[in-house]
Amino acid sequence: MALQYRAWQDGDDLELLQLWGGPESPPAEQFRGSFRPSAESPWNRCITALDQGVPVAAGFVYETALHPERLWCYVEVAADHRRTGVGSTLLTMLRLEAAASPSGITALRSKVQPGTPGALFAEAVGFSPIQRSRVVVVSPGALAAPAFDDASGPQLEEAATGSVELTRAVADFYTAVHGWDRADLTVGRAQQLLLSDTSGAGGAIVLRDRPRADGGMIAAFAVSYTQARTDGPADVLLGYDTALKPSEQEAAVATMIAMLVHQFPVQLEVDDSMTALVRVVEPLLAGDAATVDAEAYVVALEERGQD
Incomplete structure (x- = not known):
């Protein structure tokens, strides 16, 4: 059965955390705190993927006044749903949302720890490093x-x-x-x-x-x-x-x-x-x-x- 996609709703985090388990890295832990319902000010879009009505993945994109030339973006998928295209689908949907952002900024940024599934996914979909932080x-x-x-x-x-x-x-x-x-x-x-x-x-x-x-x-x-x-x-x-x-x-x-x-x-x-x-x-x-x-x-x- 095909997955369904909808806007993030309150309570999705509680269900997703049960599937996701502990964060894979400090950046992932920090990003998890940014999932929230979509809003216009400050602008953000957050999408949840569901398998038979159960949230299994989610992603968001949002503007920040501090670094205005790129939008922050993050996608996380439950381990048993990875390599099935759900992460790429979420990213495509988020990029379409970004194209309609008020700022007109469509370039994206994220943060990953080397060697993690998140880093491998980011590289596979075309993200490239612009800064190392230790x-x-x-x-x-x-x-x-x-x-x-x-x-x-x-x-x-x-x-x-x-x-x-x-x-x-x-x-x-x-x-x-x-x-x-x-x-x-x-x-x-x-x-x-x-x-x-x-x-x-x-x-x-x-x-x-x-x-x-x-x-x-x-x-x-x-x-x-x-x-x-x-x-x-x-x-x-x-x-x-x-x-x-x-x-x-x-x-x-x-x-x-x-x-x-x-x-x-x-x-x-x-x-x-x-x-x-x-x-x-x-x-x-x-x-x-x-x-x-x-x-x-x-x-x-x-x-x-x-x-």
């Missing part, structure tokens, strides 16, 4: 703690997460390292998404190129999303001033990491586009002073793929 855990003492003896040199200080200066630094960094998927991150949006209480931001420190009283600017920053000290690594967003010379960027990043891991481990998200961070982290990985905890790729299906 979660890297840096061990305590991986870099020697620097001395700040020169009162006129670089200075480390605490920063309020509500600081306009810090928020601008975060927004500028995020925009600069997302040239591969243009970001429309205003100061207000940066504060809401990355620095507000609801974002989980618990504190921040900044490294200035010289004392603030002497006009020192933020060369690097670190925002913690771990509210209380535990045995596990603190989750930290580390960024830097991309307008600096490459050598200065790397020096600022190395100094910040050294201070962060003086006593405790930290967990950093390292995209390949974060050039200075990658250059500092790679030798630590090679020397076993850091480990890759997770790896994922953002993959894209561009408009030309529809021809």
